[in-house]
Amino acid sequence: MRGATRAKWAAGTMAVALAATACGGGSGGGGGEEGVLSSSWGDPQNPLEPANTNEVQGGKVLDMIFRGLKRYDPRTGEAEDMLARKIETKDQQNYTVTIKKGWKFSNGEPVTAQSFVDAWNYGAHIENGQKNAYFFGYIEGYEKVHPESGKATAKTLSGLKVKDDRTFTVKLDQKFSTWPQTLGYPAFAPLPRAFFTDHDGWLKKPVGNGPYRVESYDKGSAMKLRKWSTYKGPDKARNKGVDLRVYTDNNTAYTDLQAGNLDLTDDIPAAQLKNAEADLGDRYINQPAGIIQTLTFPMYDGRWGSAKRAKVRRGLSMAIDRKTITQQIFQKTRTPATDWTSPVLKAEGGYQAGLCGQACAYDPAQARKLIKEGGGLPGGKVTVTYNADTGSHKDWVDALCNSVNKVLRDDKACVGNPVGTFADYRNQISAKKMRGPFRAGWQMDYPLIQNFLQPMYYTGASSNDGKYSNKEFDGLIDEANAETDRQAAVKKFQDAEKVLVKDMPVIPLWYQNGSGGYTDRLSDVRLNQFSVPVYEQIKVGS
Amino acid sequence: MGRYVIRRLLQMIPVFIGSTFLIFFMVYALGDPVAAMFGDRAPDPATAARIREELLLDQPLWKQYLHYMGQIFRGDFGTAFNGQPVTELMGTAFPVTLRLTLVAVVIEIVVGITSGVLSGLRRGRALDTGVLVFTLVVVSVPTFVSGYVLQFLLGVKGGWVKPTVSTDAYLDELLLPGVVLALVSLAYVTRLTRTSIAENIRADYVRTAVAKGLPRRRVVTRHLLRNSLIPVVTFIGTDVGSLMGGAIVTERIFNIHGVGFQLYQGILRQNSPTVVGFVTVLVLVFLFANLVVDLLYAVLDPRIRYA
Numbered sequence: 103m104r105g106a107t108r109a110k111w112a113a114g115t116m117a118v119a120l121a122a123t124a125c126g127g128g129s130g131g132g133g134g135e136e137g138v139l140s141s142s143w144g145d146p147q148n149p150l151e152p153a154n155t156n157e158v159q160g161g162k163v164l165d166m167i168f169r170g171l172k173r174y175d176p177r178t179g180e181a182e183d184m185l186a187r188k189i190e191t192k193d194q195q196n197y198t199v200t201i202k203k204g205w206k207f208s209n210g211e212p213v214t215a216q217s218f219v220d221a222w223n224y225g226a227h228i229e230n231g232q233k234n235a236y237f238f239g240y241i242e243g244y245e246k247v248h249p250e251s252g253k254a255t256a257k258t259l260s261g262l263k264v265k266d267d268r269t270f271t272v273k274l275d276q277k278f279s280t281w282p283q284t285l286g287y288p289a290f291a292p293l294p295r296a297f298f299t300d301h302d303g304w305l306k307k308p309v310g311n312g313p314y315r316v317e318s319y320d321k322g323s324a325m326k327l328r329k330w331s332t333y334k335g336p337d338k339a340r341n342k343g344v345d346l347r348v349y350t351d352n353n354t355a356y357t358d359l360q361a362g363n364l365d366l367t368d369d370i371p372a373a374q375l376k377n378a379e380a381d382l383g384d385r386y387i388n389q390p391a392g393i394i395q396t397l398t399f400p401m402y403d404g405r406w407g408s409a410k411r412a413k414v415r416r417g418l419s420m421a422i423d424r425k426t427i428t429q430q431i432f433q434k435t436r437t438p439a440t441d442w443t444s445p446v447l448k449a450e451g452g453y454q455a456g457l458c459g460q461a462c463a464y465d466p467a468q469a470r471k472l473i474k475e476g477g478g479l480p481g482g483k484v485t486v487t488y489n490a491d492t493g494s495h496k497d498w499v500d501a502l503c504n505s506v507n508k509v510l511r512d513d514k515a516c517v518g519n520p521v522g523t524f525a526d527y528r529n530q531i532s533a534k535k536m537r538g539p540f541r542a543g544w545q546m547d548y549p550l551i552q553n554f555l556q557p558m559y560y561t562g563a564s565s566n567d568g569k570y571s572n573k574e575f576d577g578l579i580d581e582a583n584a585e586t587d588r589q590a591a592v593k594k595f596q597d598a599e600k601v602l603v604k605d606m607p608v609i610p611l612w613y614q615n616g617s618g619g620y621t622d623r624l625s626d627v628r629l630n631q632f633s634v635p636v637y638e639q640i641k642v643g644s
Numbered sequence: 645m646g647r648y649v650i651r652r653l654l655q656m657i658p659v660f661i662g663s664t665f666l667i668f669f670m671v672y673a674l675g676d677p678v679a680a681m682f683g684d685r686a687p688d689p690a691t692a693a694r695i696r697e698e699l700l701l702d703q704p705l706w707k708q709y710l711h712y713m714g715q716i717f718r719g720d721f722g723t724a725f726n727g728q729p730v731t732e733l734m735g736t737a738f739p740v741t742l743r744l745t746l747v748a749v750v751i752e753i754v755v756g757i758t759s760g761v762l763s764g765l766r767r768g769r770a771l772d773t774g775v776l777v778f779t780l781v782v783v784s785v786p787t788f789v790s791g792y793v794l795q796f797l798l799g800v801k802g803g804w805v806k807p808t809v810s811t812d813a814y815l816d817e818l819l820l821p822g823v824v825l826a827l828v829s830l831a832y833v834t835r836l837t838r839t840s841i842a843e844n845i846r847a848d849y850v851r852t853a854v855a856k857g858l859p860r861r862r863v864v865t866r867h868l869l870r871n872s873l874i875p876v877v878t879f880i881g882t883d884v885g886s887l888m889g890g891a892i893v894t895e896r897i898f899n900i901h902g903v904g905f906q907l908y909q910g911i912l913r914q915n916s917p918t919v920v921g922f923v924t925v926l927v928l929v930f931l932f933a934n935l936v937v938d939l940l941y942a943v944l945d946p947r948i949r950y951a
Contacts, residue, residue, distance in 0.1 A: 148681065148726060149726060170897045228694055233681060251693065281665060322736065323902060347811075350899050352898070358794070361807045492912070524912070524913075525679060527682030528680050529679045531686070532679050557685070565686050567686060
């Protein structure tokens with residue numbers, strides 16, 4: 103029959119075309135080399151310089167290829183000496199740092215006191231445009247190398263002095279007792295000479311002093327890290343290497359994980375959380391991370407910021423049914439917040455469950471009463487602004503509004519206000535354009551209670567987006583920083599936190615967990631407090 | 645012919661300038677991208693000012709545009725915010741997307757035209773109805789649905805193909821994404837071919853050819869198909885451009901690091917040099933594809949001649 107031959111002819115052409123396009127294939131991706139694991143990655147937002155990396159994806163790499171003076175124990179969060187032999191002070195302001203012998207960069211160059219001082223001077227200098235420059239803000243002379251406006255009048259920080267190969271001194275511009283504990287942050291990492299002499303080359307293939315070295319870096323798609331066999335530190339890699347693969351989308355990474363094409367992902371998409379436990383069993387990780395989600399009020403806006411409205415702010419906090427939202431929308435990957443810090447700090451570190459008290463508990467009757475006493479919602483309604491491009495913020499904002507509306511018995515009392523992109527969202531915040539509460543998330547830089555309070559609520563602080571200001575709070579923070587005894591300092595910080603209960607400039611919503619999953623090729627997988635996998639401890643077997 | 649090509653190439657210049665101008669202003673009108681670089685925390689004003697100065701964001705828009713155009717004519721598309729030159733991004737992204745587009749277009753042509761011809765020749769019969777139903781289904785299923793479903797069924801459940809594409813993006817890996825990307829256009833190609841064939845089958849020259857006693861295959865391929873292809877070629881030509889730009893969804897689903905991915909990242913992070921640069925190149929691709937289409941007309945129908 104004619105039709106039949108014609109159909110055959112068509113099928114034939116198809117087959118030829120498919121065969122033709124299939125040429126040039128070969129192996130790609132997959133399980134990879136023996137002893138090497140593959141892990142999902144996002145394209146780092148900035149060039150990979152220690153003082154220029156302020157997001158998780160770049161930080162992940164820095165944590166693998168760098169070791170600083172201190173390192174946060176991935177289990178306890180305690181800042182432990184890594185390169186530091188000792189950090190001494192008599193007055194909480196002048197510190198002498200001595201580093202250990204024998205450490206090297208993976209290109210063979212020894213790590214000296216100069217490696218630290220040069221790196222810190224580079225990070226602080228305004229002309230280098232480093233996004234984490236403010237970490238060096240406590241060191242004396244910062245305003246000379248990094249003035250508020252105009253050109254720098256000095257090249258180096260006057261507070262940093264190299265004494266000899268293994269010793270340098272640091273003078274801070276104020277007493278800061280927990281300063282040594284901040285030194286585990288990647289911005290404080292030492293840098294080899296090559297960073298300064300061949301900067302472009304270094305960025306193409308960063309060289310550090312950590313348990314891994316970069317074998318190849320294909321920007322935007324993959325980085326191959328291999329165990330550095332002559333690494334000196336106590337935390338040698340227990341696998342042969344890690345291939346970080348950039349994923350366009352965390353859904354795709356999850357699909358690859360399910361198909362066995364990827365070993366580890368540290369970001370389970372919200373839509374999959376419901377299935378993750380069933381899909382992965384005990385290979386699903388869901389553990390607390392140093393992240394708190396909040397709702398910040400624009401304290402610069404008289405309608406929200408006045409002292410009289412404190413009752414309204416408290417009332418709104420009590421109108422939010424945190425428990426239901428965290429269970430139903432976040433599938434228990436969030437925990438209702440009862441203070442302004444994070445459980446990863448532990449009680450010794452300043453986390454205090456229930457510090458917020460009644461103000462963070464769901465209580466419809468009390469909420470209605472307080473909002474009424476405070477003069478009601480300004481204009482009769484509240485809009486919650488969020489960025490709609492990342493995360494699944496819409497879901498919980500809608501749920502939050504739903505909760506508020508139910509409490510106030512008014513369907514239009516609370517509405518979400520999505521902003522298209524994160525960039526635009528941040529712009530509006532910096533331009534002080536917010537006319538109602540907006541979502542905020544804080545991921546700690548280092549596991550210290552100071553880091554959860556000072557940057558966000560201290561007058562004029564870098565991340566005080568709501569422009570909250572309270573003399574009592576500021577005073578308590580200053581006192582806490584000057585305290586020599588750690589426990590006494592923590593106590594003072596908590597006193598400061600209690601001021602927030604009264605003022606409620608920011609409603610704590612929930613603590614965020616890190617989530618991840620892995621294939622059965624791996625064992626000993628866990629996340630650290632920053633919700634980044636502790637790569638060097640992972641074992642690859644099978 | 646040569647003259648015609650030159651005239652067309654010259655016409656591209658104002659189109660090119662006009663489109664880059666529009667894209668540039670639209671992207672930059674979105675506002676200050678610096679704030680987003682600092683994540684959830686407010687930028688320290690001095691550093692932010694410094695970065696703005698470096699990126700010329702503190703200059704008036706027209707100055708930025710002139711500077712940008714000056715750069716482009718020197719072959720420099722600026723630097724993405726992660727410190728990588730945009731030309732380097734293009735160098736890795738365009739070949740991948742080009743390959744993906746090629747796979748999609750080949751599938752479109754082979755499957756689309758074949759089924760179009762078959763159903764056109766059998767108008768009103770079972771095969772025709774079957775193809776009609778198939779194209780309707782294909783058109784009505786959005787790319788992200790067909791993408792995720794096929795990926796899940798063939799990649800995760802079946803394990804026949806890898807669910808995602810590696811960085812090297814070999815052709816065999818691109819087969820499934822290519823099918824997904826081709827699906828929607830494929831339906832249009834089928835419908836266009838079918839209609840065109842059905843129209844021309846009654847034309848005088850076909851009747852003459854049949855009356856001459858030419859074999860049926862020759863009548864169909866040389867006489868009928870060649871004349872019916874003009875609208876189809878027009879469609880495929882413009883489709884090359886839109887496939888390249890429109891691969892955003894497909895590329896995300898299959899983790900392909902191509903143009904769509906770069907554009908998506910660029911928009912998300914308000915990475916203006918990336919967005920403007922990539923769109924500019926896409927505009928050029930579009931223009932060239934259209935020129936090729938116009939030139940192909942003359943090949944298909946010798947009555948069309950360009951002076």
